[in-house]
Amino acid sequence: MNIAPRPRVRFAPSPTGYLHVGGARTALFNWLYARRQGGVFVLRVEDTDAGRNKPELVDGILESLRWMGLAWDEGPFFQSQRLEMYRAAGAQLAASGAAYPCYCAPSSYGGGDAAPPDEVEAPAGGEAPRQARKSACPCRKLSGEERAEKQRQGVAAAIRFRVPESGATSFDDAVFGAREVQNEEIEDFVLLRSNGLPTYQLGVVVDDIDMRITHVIRGADHLSNTPKQVLLYRALGVAPPVFAHVPLILGPDRTRMSKRHGATSVESYATEGFLPEAFRNFLALMGWSTGDDIEFLTTAALIDKFSLEGVSRTNAVFDRPKLEWFNTQYLQKMPIESLLPYVQAVLRRAGLWKEEWASGAGQEWFARTVDLVRPRTRLLPDFAGWARAFFTDQFDYEEAARTKFWKEPRLKDLLATLAAGYAALAEWNHDACEKVLRDLAAAQNVKAGLLINATRVAILGVGVAPPLFESMLALGQDRVVARLRRAIPHLPPN
RNA sequence: GGCGCCAUGGUGCAACGGUUAGCACAUCGCCCUUUCAAGGCGGUAAUGCGGGUUCGAUUCCCGCUGGCGCUACCA
Numbered sequence: 211m212n213i214a215p216r217p218r219v220r221f222a223p224s225p226t227g228y229l230h231v232g233g234a235r236t237a238l239f240n241w242l243y244a245r246r247q248g249g250v251f252v253l254r255v256e257d258t259d260a261g262r263n264k265p266e267l268v269d270g271i272l273e274s275l276r277w278m279g280l281a282w283d284e285g286p287f288f289q290s291q292r293l294e295m296y297r298a299a300g301a302q303l304a305a306s307g308a309a310y311p312c313y314c315a316p317s318s319y320g321g322g323d324a325a326p327p328d329e330v331e332a333p334a335g336g337e338a339p340r341q342a343r344k345s346a347c348p349c350r351k352l353s354g355e356e357r358a359e360k361q362r363q364g365v366a367a368a369i370r371f372r373v374p375e376s377g378a379t380s381f382d383d384a385v386f387g388a389r390e391v392q393n394e395e396i397e398d399f400v401l402l403r404s405n406g407l408p409t410y411q412l413g414v415v416v417d418d419i420d421m422r423i424t425h426v427i428r429g430a431d432h433l434s435n436t437p438k439q440v441l442l443y444r445a446l447g448v449a450p451p452v453f454a455h456v457p458l459i460l461g462p463d464r465t466r467m468s469k470r471h472g473a474t475s476v477e478s479y480a481t482e483g484f485l486p487e488a489f490r491n492f493l494a495l496m497g498w499s500t501g502d503d504i505e506f507l508t509t510a511a512l513i514d515k516f517s518l519e520g521v522s523r524t525n526a527v528f529d530r531p532k533l534e535w536f537n538t539q540y541l542q543k544m545p546i547e548s549l550l551p552y553v554q555a556v557l558r559r560a561g562l563w564k565e566e567w568a569s570g571a572g573q574e575w576f577a578r579t580v581d582l583v584r585p586r587t588r589l590l591p592d593f594a595g596w597a598r599a600f601f602t603d604q605f606d607y608e609e610a611a612r613t614k615f616w617k618e619p620r621l622k623d624l625l626a627t628l629a630a631g632y633a634a635l636a637e638w639n640h641d642a643c644e645k646v647l648r649d650l651a652a653a654q655n656v657k658a659g660l661l662i663n664a665t666r667v668a669i670l671g672v673g674v675a676p677p678l679f680e681s682m683l684a685l686g687q688d689r690v691v692a693r694l695r696r697a698i699p700h701l702p703p704n
Numbered sequence: 705g706g707c708g709c710c711a712u713g714g715u716g717c718a719a720c721g722g723u724u725a726g727c728a729c730a731u732c733g734c735c736c737u738u739u740c741a742a743g744g745c746g747g748u749a750a751u752g753c754g755g756g757u758u759c760g761a762u763u764c765c766c767g768c769u770g771g772c773g774c775u776a777c778c779a
Binding site for chain 2: 222223224226256258259261262312314315316368369370386389391392395396397399400401402403404405407409410411413414429430431432433434435455457458460462464465466492495496497498499500501502503504505506522523524525526527528529531532533534535536538542585586587588611614615658659661662663666667672673674675676677678679
C-alpha cells in the first residue's frame with residue numbers, strides 16, 4: 211500500500227482550434243510532471259460548447275500531441291459523452307441550495323447572441339464597463355412559488371452557483387503562492403446552461419474529481435477562475451487538488467499568441483520540419499528552468515530535472531530564432547540513428563526515397579551521407595531541398611551559385627579536363643580526388659578554390675554544401691564524372 | 705471600469721540581502737576555412753520610475769507606470 215498516491219495530472223484541450231504552442235507547453239509540463247513523479251497523465255477533451263467545437267479538430271490535436279511524443283496514459287475522454295454526470299452534479303448542488311435556477315435570458319455579446327469573434331478585440335475606448343455582480347441576477351432570491359411559476363411558463367433555466375455574499379476563498383498555488391479573493395468579487399457563475407450543457411467551471415471540477423486528478427497544471431489565465439472552482443469543490447464536499455498555474459506564452463509584441471503572430475500551431479512546426487526533440491526542449495524552457503545554466507536537455511534530463519518549483523511567474527515571449535537554434539543543435543548532435551527516420555520520411559514525401567537505403571550497404575551509405583549533410587541543415591526539408599543532389603540525379607543549378615562560381619570562361623576546358631582526370635582515377639578516395647584537382651589547378655595556374663567552387667556547383671547544383679571531396683566520396687566516381695560532363699554545356703562560353 | 709497577477713539586456717532564463725549582475729539566443733567583430741554552417745575568442749546590451757526598511761537592495765515593503773489575465777449560459 212502506498213501512503214502517497216500516484217500523482218494524476220491531465221491536459222484538457224478544447225477542440226475550438228488546433229493545438230497551439232501555449233497548450234503544447236501546458237501539455238508538456240503535465241507530461242513531464244507525470245513522468246518525473248511516476249504519475250498518470252490523463253487526456254480529456256473539453257467539448258461542451260456545442261456552438262464553437264469542431265469535432266474534426268480533435269484528430270489534429272491528438273496528432274500534434276503524438277508528434278511531440280507526449281503519450282497519455284488514460285483517455286482521451288470526451289466531456290460531450292459524460293453529460294449525465296454534470297447534470298447530476300448540477301442537480302445535487304441545486305437540491306442542496308448551493309445553486310439555484312436562473313431564468314434570465316443569456317446575456318448577449320455586442321447586441322447579438324453569438325459568442326465574441328475570435329480575433330475581434332474588446333471595444334477600444336470607454337465602452338460601457340460591465341459590472342456583473344451576483345446581485346444583478348434577481349433569480350437568486352426567487353421564492354419557491356415564483357420558481358414554480360416560471361417553470362409552469364416553461365422558461366428554460368440555467369443553474370447558477372450561489373456564491374457566499376461574504377468571506378473569502380483561498381487556495382495555495384504551487385507556482386503563485388497563497389491566493390485569496392473576497393467572495394463578493396465573485397459573481398454567481400453558471401454551472402449548467404439552459405440547454406442542459408455544463409459550462410467549463412462545472413465540467414472541470416466534476417471531471418477532475420471523477421478522474422481523481424491530484425495536480426491541476428494549467429495556464430495562468432485560469433488563475434482568476436480558480437476560486438470559483440475551489441468553491442465548487444467545497445460545495446461538492448471534496449478537497450481541492452493542488453493547483454499549479456504556469457505563465458502564459460506571448461507573441462513578439464507581448465500580446466497573447468494568436469493567428470496574426472504567424473505560426474502558432476504545433477502542426478505548423480511539424481510541417482516546417484522541426485524535430486520534436488528540439489521543439490520540446492525549447493518549449494520546456496519557456497517559463498521553467500533547472501536553476502542552472504544548462505539549456506540543452508535531452509528528454510531524459512528534462513524528466514529528471516522537472517519540478518514545479520522551477521516554474522516562473524513571468525509571461526514569456528515566444529522566440530522563434532532560439533527555437534531554430536535548438537533545432538540545428540539537435541540536427542547535428544542527436545544520435546544519427548535517431549535522425550535517420552526523420553530524414554527518410556522527408557525524402558519519401560519528396561519522392562526521393564529509395565528502398566535500397568533501408569538496409570545493408572545502402573543503409574550504411576545513407577547514414578554516412580546524412581551525417582555529412584546534417585551540419586549544414588536547419589530544418590528537415592533541407593535534406594530534400596538544397597541537399598537533394600545527394601539523393602537524386604534530378605537537380606537544377608542554383609542561379610545564385612552559377613553567377614557566383616561559374617564566371618571564369620576557362621571553366622569549360624578546366625572542368626572537361628577534370629572530368630577526364632576523375633574518369634581515369636583508379637582509386638576513388640578523398641586524397642586522390644583532392645590531388646587530381648589541385649594538380650590541375652597548379653598546372654593551369656588557377657586557384658584551387660576556383661575549381662573547387664565551380665565543381666561543387668557542377669556536382670551538387672548549389673553553392674553551399676559540405677566539403678567537396680567528402681561530397682565526391684558520397685556520390686561515387688561515376689556520378690561525379692557524369693555530372694561534371696553534364697555541367698559543361700551550362701558553363702559560360704570561352 | 706472592477707478585481708487580480710507580473711516586472712533583470714531585443715528575447716529566454718540565473719543571481720532567492722553582500723557577485724566586477726551570470727548563461728543562452730539574437731546582434732557586431734576576429735579566428736578557422738574550399739562555399740556555407742558548425743566551432744573557438746571577444747564586443748555592444750538589463751535590474752521600469754519614485755519612496756521607504758537595512759551597514760548594504762535585482763532581492764523585502766508601499767506608491768506609480770507598464771504589460772497581461774479574469775470580469776460569457778467561451779474554455
